[in-house]
Each structure stands twice: as C-alpha cells, then as structure tokens.
Amino acid sequence: MVNYIIRRLLLVPLLLFGVTILIFGMLQFLTPVERSALYVREIPKNERQIEGIILKYGLDKPLYVQYWRWLVGTTDQVTGERNGGILFGDFGWSRTGGQPVATLIKNRFPNTLDLTLWAVGPVILVGIWLGVQAAVHHNGFADQAGRIFSIVGTSFPTFVFGLLMLMIFYANLQWFPPGRLSTEASIVVNSESFKTYTSLLTIDSLLNGRFDIFIDTLRHMILPILTLSYISWATFLRVTRSSMLETLRQDYVTTARAKGLPERDVIYKHARPNAMISVITLAGFTVVGLMGGVVITETVFDYPGIGKAAAEAAGQLDVVTVLGFALFNGLILIVANVVVDILYAFVDPRVRLS
Amino acid sequence: MTQVAPTGDNSLLAESISMRKIGRLERLLGPDNYRIVVGMFKTPASIIGFSLILFFVLVAIAAPLLAPPINPSDPYRIPRDGFRAEPQPMGSEWRVRQPPIPFWWKAVTGEEEWFHIFGTSQGGYDVYYGIIWGTRTAFTTGMIVVVSTFLIGIIVGSVSAYYGGVVDMILMRIVDVMMTLPFILAALILAAVLTPKIGRSLVPSILALVTFGWMGYARIIRGDILSTKERDYVMAARVIGVKDSRILFRHILPNAIFPTLVLASLAIGDVVLSFAALSFLGIGTEIGYADWGQVLSFARNWIISLDQYWYIVVWPGLTLVLFVMGWNLLGDALRDVLDPRMRGKS
Numbered sequence: 001m002v003n004y005i006i007r008r009l010l011l012v013p014l015l016l017f018g019v020t021i022l023i024f025g026m027l028q029f030l031t032p033v034e035r036s037a038l039y040v041r042e043i044p045k046n047e048r049q050i051e052g053i054i055l056k057y058g059l060d061k062p063l064y065v066q067y068w069r070w071l072v073g074t075t076d077q078v079t080g081e082r083n084g085g086i087l088f089g090d091f092g093w094s095r096t097g098g099q100p101v102a103t104l105i106k107n108r109f110p111n112t113l114d115l116t117l118w119a120v121g122p123v124i125l126v127g128i129w130l131g132v133q134a135a136v137h138h139n140g141f142a143d144q145a146g147r148i149f150s151i152v153g154t155s156f157p158t159f160v161f162g163l164l165m166l167m168i169f170y171a172n173l174q175w176f177p178p179g180r181l182s183t184e185a186s187i188v189v190n191s192e193s194f195k196t197y198t199s200l201l202t203i204d205s206l207l208n209g210r211f212d213i214f215i216d217t218l219r220h221m222i223l224p225i226l227t228l229s230y231i232s233w234a235t236f237l238r239v240t241r242s243s244m245l246e247t248l249r250q251d252y253v254t255t256a257r258a259k260g261l262p263e264r265d266v267i268y269k270h271a272r273p274n275a276m277i278s279v280i281t282l283a284g285f286t287v288v289g290l291m292g293g294v295v296i297t298e299t300v301f302d303y304p305g306i307g308k309a310a311a312e313a314a315g316q317l318d319v320v321t322v323l324g325f326a327l328f329n330g331l332i333l334i335v336a337n338v339v340v341d342i343l344y345a346f347v348d349p350r351v352r353l354s
Numbered sequence: 355m356t357q358v359a360p361t362g363d364n365s366l367l368a369e370s371i372s373m374r375k376i377g378r379l380e381r382l383l384g385p386d387n388y389r390i391v392v393g394m395f396k397t398p399a400s401i402i403g404f405s406l407i408l409f410f411v412l413v414a415i416a417a418p419l420l421a422p423p424i425n426p427s428d429p430y431r432i433p434r435d436g437f438r439a440e441p442q443p444m445g446s447e448w449r450v451r452q453p454p455i456p457f458w459w460k461a462v463t464g465e466e467e468w469f470h471i472f473g474t475s476q477g478g479y480d481v482y483y484g485i486i487w488g489t490r491t492a493f494t495t496g497m498i499v500v501v502s503t504f505l506i507g508i509i510v511g512s513v514s515a516y517y518g519g520v521v522d523m524i525l526m527r528i529v530d531v532m533m534t535l536p537f538i539l540a541a542l543i544l545a546a547v548l549t550p551k552i553g554r555s556l557v558p559s560i561l562a563l564v565t566f567g568w569m570g571y572a573r574i575i576r577g578d579i580l581s582t583k584e585r586d587y588v589m590a591a592r593v594i595g596v597k598d599s600r601i602l603f604r605h606i607l608p609n610a611i612f613p614t615l616v617l618a619s620l621a622i623g624d625v626v627l628s629f630a631a632l633s634f635l636g637i638g639t640e641i642g643y644a645d646w647g648q649v650l651s652f653a654r655n656w657i658i659s660l661d662q663y664w665y666i667v668v669w670p671g672l673t674l675v676l677f678v679m680g681w682n683l684l685g686d687a688l689r690d691v692l693d694p695r696m697r698g699k700s
Contacts, residue, residue, distance in 0.1 A: 292536020
C-alpha cells in the first residue's frame with residue numbers, strides 16, 4: 001500500500017512539469033510583446049519601450065531561460081521587486097479582467113467551487129440510484145427507460161440543454177434566473193454588515209443568518225447544477241447498471257437468496273456495496289470532470305465562476321489569462337486525481353497489488 | 355449401435371453440427387469483425403441511429419438543392435435578410451437579397467417567394483440555411499478530426515507497444531500530461547492561441563480538437579496490441595522468423611485495430627459536439643459561417659426573450675441533438691457487441 005502511494009506521488013512532480021511545459025509551449029505561439037503581459041500591466045505602444053521590456057524580461061532569450069523566468073519570475077535589481085513567476089502565484093496580467101490573473105482566479109473560484117460542491121451530491125446519488133434501479137429491473141421498464149435516458153442524455157450538448165432550460169424556466173416561467181444573485185441580494189452581500197467567512201456564498205449566507213440570501217443563491221444555482229448533472233447521470237447509470245448486473249450474477253448473491261434473505265437485503269446489503277467499487281473511481285473522476293464542465297455551463301447561465309472567465313478571455317483571445325486558468329485547473333486536477341487514485345487503492349485491494 | 359460405412363460426403367457431419375453459411379462479407383472481415391458489423395444493425399435502436407445518420411448524409415449531399423447559395427463559390431456564408439438585430443419569426447417574408455428559389459419550393463410551400471422557414475436569428479441570419487449548410491460543416495470537421503486523431507493514435511499507440519521500455523514510458527507520460535486538462539478547456543485554449551495566427555476559420559478548432567483528441571485511441575490501441583501480441587498466430591509467425599515490423603503491421607495491427615476503428619468512426623458525433631461547443635463559446639469560424647454552434651450562439655443575447663424567439667434555439671438545438679444521437683445509438687449497439695460478456699450470445 002505504502003509502495004503504491006509513493007509510486008503514485010512520485011508521478012505528481014512529473015505531471016506538474018509536463019503541464020507547465022505544455023502551457024509554456026502554447027505561450028510560444030505569442031509574440032514576445034504579447035508575452036510581456038506575463039510580467040507587466042500595460043503593453044507599451046512605443047517601440048523603444050517595447051525593446052526595453054523585451055530586454056528586461058528576457059523575452060528573446062533561449063527557451064530554457066524563458067521557461068525558468070516564467071517559473072520563478074524576474075527580480076528588479078534596483079528595487080528588488082519581483083515580476084512574474086508562476087511558482088509564486090503570479091500568473092501575469094489579465095487584459096480582459098483588468099486585474100492580475102491570480103486575483104481574478106481568487107475572486108471567481110469560490111463561485112465555481114460553490115457550484116460544483118452542490119452538484120456533486122445530486123450527480124453521484126441520483127446517478128447510482130438510477131443505475132441500481134435499472135439493474136434490479138433488468139430488461140424491465142426501468143431498465144428501458146434508463147437506457148433511453150442515457151442515450152438522450154449523452155446526446156444533449158450542455159449548451160443546448162442549458163439554453164432550453166433557460167427558455168422554459170426563465171423566459172417562460174420566470175422561476176430560475178441566470179447570473180449569481182438578484183440585485184437586492186447583491187446589495188446585501190456587498191454591504192458592510194455581511195461578513196465573509198468562506199467566500200462560498202451559500203455557506204456564508206447561512207453563517208450570516210440570512211436565509212433569504214441562501215434561497216436566492218440556490219435559485220440561481222439550480223439550473224446550472226441540473227445542467228452539470230444530467231450528463232453524469234447518464235454515465236453513472238451505465239456504469240452502475242453493468243457493475244450491478246455483474247455482481248448480481250455472483251455466487252454469494254445466489255447464496256444470500258438461497259438463505260431466504262428478503263430481496264431488499266440481497267440487493268442493498270450484499271450486492272450494492274460490492275458493485276460500488278467500480279463506481280467509486282467514476283465518482284472521483286466525475287468530481288474532477290465537473291471542473292471541466294463548468295466552462296460551458298457557467299457561460300450559458302452567465303454565472304461568474306472561473307469557467308466563464310476563461311471562456312470570455314478565450315473569446316477575446318486574451319491568451320495569458322486563459323493559460324493562467326489552464327495552469328490553475330491543471331494543478332487542481334493533478335492533485336485531485338492523485339487523491340482519487342489513493343482513495344481507490346484503499347477501497348479495492350486489486351489496484352494496489354497490481 | 356450400427357456401423358455406417360464412410361460415404362465420403364459431409365452430410366452426416368453437416369446434420370450434426372448444422373453448418374452456417376459463411377457469406378462473402380464474413381470471409382472478408384473474419385468471424386469476430388463480422389459479428390460486430392452484423393450486431394450493429396440488429397436492434398431497433400441501432401437501426402434508428404443508422405437512419406438518422408443516413409438522413410443527415412442526404413441533407414449534406416443535397417444542401418445546394420435544399421438551400422441554394424447566393425454565391426455558389428462561397429456557400430457557407432449564411433445569407434442575411436437585412437441587418438436587424440431582433441430575430442424574425444418563422445414564416446416571415448424574405449425582404450432583402452433573397453437567395454435563388456429551389457425548384458421544389460412552390461410545390462412544397464405553395465408560395466412564390468422565399469420566406470424564413472425557421473425564422474432568422476440575430477442580425478437577419480436565416481436559421482434554415484445555417485442548419486442545412488451546417489450539416490456539411492459538421493461532416494467535414496467530424497471526419498477530418500476523427501481520421502487525424504485515429505491516425506496519430508495508431509502511430510503513437512503502436513510505437514509505444516512495439517518498442518516498449520523507455521519509449522513506451524515517455525509516450526504514455528506525454529499522454530497522461532495531455533489528458534490532465536479537461537478536453538474542452540484544453541481545446542478552447544489552443545484554439546484561442548491559434549486563432550490570431552491562422553485567422554478565423556475551421557482550422558484553429560480542428561487543430562485544437564486533433565491535438566487533444568488522439569490520446570484515448572493511443573491508449574486503447576496500445577492495450578489491444580499488447581494483448582494481441584500474446585495470441586498463438588503471432589507466436590507462430592515469430593517462430594518461423596518473420597521480421598518484427600512485419601509482425602506488427604501484417605499480423606498484429608489488422609487484428610487489433612478493427613474495434614477501435616469502428617469506435618473511432620462513431621466518435622464523429624462527439625467531435626461535432628465539441629466543435630459546436632467551441633463555436634458556441636465564440637472561438638473558431640467567422641461570424642455568419644454556417645455551423646450549428648455558431649447559429650446557437652446567436653441565442654445567447656436573447657435569453658430574456660427566448661419565450662418569444664424559441665425557434666433560434668429549438669431548431670438548431672434539435673438538429674445537433676439528433677445528429678449526435680444518431681451516432682450514439684450506433685455506438686451503444688456497438689458497445690453491446692464488443693462487450694466480451696456478450697460474446698456467444700445472440
């Protein structure tokens with residue numbers, strides 16, 4: 001077990017290095033002047049200044065020098081001020097955001113986290129429930145309905161689904177508006193009396209005792225949560241169903257039935273826990289995958305998270321910002337993947353022995 | 355027990371084993387692959403899927419007849435009826451610069467003049483025209499991306515499996531790294547980086563989807579080759595002294611590749627979906643180019659009044675969903691056939 005964890009952890013720096021190389025490689029499509037946004041706020045217009053900047057930050061130096069400077073930044077010899085350096089959390093200046101990329105991420109990420117945390121529960125629980133029902137009623141109505149749902153679900157692009165949801169529940173029914181907060185609620189949130197504890201609005205509103213704000217945030221989050229969830233439901237349904245069917249064929253299930261256990265206990269106490277092993281990996285990767293899914297969902301629902309910021313920056317070809325987001329996302333995903341792998345090894349002994 | 359003298363024909367054997375007739379296609383593909391092909395056309399779902407795809411193929415081929423372009427050398431530019439921002443309802447008349455009227459128009463609609471069958475989107479773009487010519491865009495991008503990713507996947511996968519050792523390690527770590535970023539985010543970034551260099555066209559998105567799309571195939575093919583390598587006929591070839599490269603390309607690859615080939619060809623649906631997603635986010639083709647994601651992205655500015663302008667979402671959305679669903683239905687049938695637990699059944 002320890003061996004497995006060590007081997008898995010050793011891979012982390014390698015992956016981190018790989019991702020930085022990948023992103024640095026994409027930066028090379030930019031001209032040196034464009035790349036100066038990694039270090040300075042204003043891209044100078046004057047040719048002299050441009051030359052000065054390129055010289056100062058070594059934007060015409062060999063690639064390995066540039067890569068190193070990108071990692072650790074440059075220190076001004078006179079003032080001792082450091083510029084750039086992704087290792088120190090300086091991802092450069094966001095043209096579209098009008099602030100440092102790191103600040104932009106810091107402001108936007110809690111919103112995304114809030115959304116994904118709320119989506120995880122429904123995604124996993126509903127998905128597994130659907131899959132178990134389909135397997136238990138194999139070839140029955142629930143199974144066929146599940147099959148149709150999973151095909152239709154995987155065929156529905158998130159943005160089409162999102163737009164249709166908005167059409168029905170916002171334009172027609174006026175139930176669930178897009179965005180983050182209603183105007184009245186955002187006045188309260190931005191006022192002095194509203195204390196920020198976690199930056200997650202749903203939790204903060206409860207901690208402040210403002211239940212109305214909590215309801216307001218949920219009203220804005222229900223449609224995005226649904227949009228993030230339905231594709232995962234389809235995948236969960238499939239995996240849980242096939243894993244459950246496999247388990248129901250095992251001898252110990254037959255034994256349990258032969259002992260005269262009620263079918264409920266056979267399914268929920270004997271079969272389901274064992275069928276969950278392969279579902280757990282999927283659950284881990286789904287949580288990770290939600291982070292990728294937010295780009296489109298947040299854009300459709302005008303929800304101010306990092307996904308929307310990344311899409312906006314990409315739309316305006318603000319490459320430094322987009323790559324900053326990619327880097328941040330990459331870091332999170334690498335760590336999350338390791339955690340999932342290790343947790344999985346705890347659950348399933350076959351993994352750590354191979 | 356009575357003894358039967360050998361007669362020299364196989365009728366007794368045939369009766370006891372009940373020989374199947376082996377058709378030409380089965381001979382050509384081999385029993386396993388033949389089972390895959392047949393299995394894909396057996397269930398009602400897969401037949402529906404196949405019909406949907408066939409329908410879209412016909413639409414793509416007949417695009418110049420269904421929606422004749424104003425300028426035949428530039429058919430992918432969606433014609434505009436003026437420059438009004440608000441969408442125009444379905445069936446409203448075409449006032450400015452009508453495209454040529456197709457021969458079936460009067461017979462089907464009973465009208466002399468063009469009208470907007472599915473309405474117009476923001477800026478007077480005709481939704482119907484965008485959907486029809488968008489079908490061609492979908493097939494073009496889908497096929498280019500699928501073929502390229504598949505070829506890259508085969509090359510990397512077989513090199514990795516063939517050389518093994520350090521080469522395998524390095525290539526697979528590269529695959530790991532490239533799979534770290536979520537696919538759509540990675541493609542979005544690369545497309546955004548490439549667009550200023552190449553200009554707005556299909557190319558940046560296609561390049562981005564190819565760059566981050568091949569890794570799955572490389573992994574699958576590598577695994578398939580590694581398992582095919584252990585088959586007896588490979589051992590037999592090795593024993594009689596066939597060269598390694600010949601074993602790889604003549605014995606292993608043809609036997610390992612077929613399931614992946616079929617899976618890959620069915621991935622066109624997913625590719626078109628990702629491409630549309632990039633277009634929807636505003637990356638890729640220039641505004642007014644006939645692709646479904648772009649037509650849908652016009653709706654982003656009219657969310658408050660979608661109850662009134664529903665046709666700018668529903669029609670292009672439905673088209674995209676049906677297209678992807680066609681491929682998914684076939685893919686679903688294929689997965690059932692490929693599932694080893696199903697082998698020997700049906």
